[in-house]
Amino acid sequence: MMTLALVVGVLLGCLLITALALWIGLKLSKGRRSGFSWALAAMVIAFVGWTAVYWGVTHIPLPETWWPAPYLALLGAGMIAVLWAYLVSLVLLRTTLVQTLAAWLSTVPAFVIVWLLLHLVVRNYLLEIAYLRSNSMAPTLLALHHVGTCPHCGGTAYVPYTTNFEYEPPGARYGMCKDCRKSCLVREVGSAIFRSDRFLINKVVAPRRWDLVTYRDPLRQVRFTKRVVGLPGEEVYINEGKVFVNGEAVPLPADMQGLEFSLHQFDGRPALWGTPESPAVLGPNEYFVLDDFSIRGHDSRMWTTPFPGHPPYALPRSSIEGVVGWILWPEDRMRLLR
Ligand SMILES: [Zn+2]
Numbered sequence: 416m417m418t419l420a421l422v423v424g425v426l427l428g429c430l431l432i433t434a435l436a437l438w439i440g441l442k443l444s445k446g447r448r449s450g451f452s453w454a455l456a457a458m459v460i461a462f463v464g465w466t467a468v469y470w471g472v473t474h475i476p477l478p479e480t481w482w483p484a485p486y487l488a489l490l491g492a493g494m495i496a497v498l499w500a501y502l503v504s505l506v507l508l509r510t511t512l513v514q515t516l517a518a519w520l521s522t523v524p525a526f527v528i529v530w531l532l533l534h535l536v537v538r539n540y541l542l543e544i545a546y547l548r549s550n551s552m553a554p555t556l557l558a559l560h561h562v563g564t565c566p567h568c569g570g571t572a573y574v575p576y577t578t579n580f581e582y583e584p585p586g587a588r589y590g591m592c593k594d595c596r597k598s599c600l601v602r603e604v605g606s607a608i609f610r611s612d613r614f615l616i617n618k619v620v621a622p623r624r625w626d627l628v629t630y631r632d633p634l635r636q637v638r639f640t641k642r643v644v645g646l647p648g649e650e651v652y653i654n655e656g657k658v659f660v661n662g663e664a665v666p667l668p669a670d671m672q673g674l675e676f677s678l679h680q681f682d683g684r685p686a687l688w689g690t691p692e693s694p695a696v697l698g699p700n701e702y703f704v705l706d707d708f709s710i711r712g713h714d715s716r717m718w719t720t721p722f723p724g725h726p727p728y729a730l731p732r733s734s735i736e737g738v739v740g741w742i743l744w745p746e747d748r749m750r751l752l753r
Pocket residue numbers: 565566567568569570571592593594595596597
């Protein structure tokens with residue numbers, strides 16, 4: 416629930432800063448309804464309308480072959496947003512045209528401040544929207560993908576969008592089932608390409624076991640997302656698909672039932688670390704992280720380039736950006752995780 420509280424807090428902060436500016440504008444232009452509660456109510460209604468306009472412009476099917484379409488849609492949305500602000504003033508605040516202009520112009524610096532706060536403070540220290548480039552966290556988080564049928568249960572299998580078929584048998588693709596959460600060879604893959612999930616990284620909470628964490632790779636500084644399975648001070652290995660911590664199998668949470676972690680990749684390469692023969696021993700502030708799409712994953716089991724000062728399999732706490740708190744988009748995959 417922490418992520419939801421953070422989102423509500425950030426939204427309230429944005430509302431208060433802009434409503435304060437509108438209130439000052441109404442006072443200065445001697446508006447008829449210049450109390451702070453009127454300014455706040457007007458800003459809330461304005462935000463609701465602008466959100467609806469944003470939803471509309473991102474959901475209207477545009478003709479893809481006509482290049483000015485997105486620009487015209489943006490221009491139209493901007494005009495509707497301005498008209499909406501004018502109507503809110505006229506009806507709710509009973510302002511004249513000049514007062515409306517004065518009141519809303521005084522909010523411009525507030526919106527600049529909000530924009531700066533969102534980019535410099537919120538994005539760096541509290542919340543950030545992100546997406547993935549690989550499907551190694553499927554079926555929990557998806558990048559560009561196709562959809563097929565799972566041969567185990569007949570459910571929906573997600574198949575990564577890729578042009579590299581080197582290790583796949585002809586006529587079949589490796590996928591990950593949404594329903595039984597098993598990796599599978601999918602024979603019939605749809606040609607439609609589905610887009611990547613958008614999710615919120617919560618940079619405030621500390622990672623717990625089974626959380627999804629994001630970090631940047633030590634060499635290329637590319638963002639990755641993996642699942643925490645081993646915590647500082649623990650000894651971790653994988654056996655028969657299960658995670659063992661300090662010699663005992665750890666049960667999976669309800670939303671992960673069926674998932675199995677592998678000791679090899681689909682090209683046959685064996686795991687280097689976290690095997691029964693060479694368990695991963697984690698020091699203070701070190702985590703062992705795995706991908707859900709285990710046979711395609713390149714995770715703590717396989718790493719060869721260590722974070723400086725740590726064993727190759729360890730993800731240090733200082734490199735973790737945050738915990739995936741909320742899958743925001745697409746709507747049918749929306750889910751609050753922390
Ligand atoms: Zn299945």
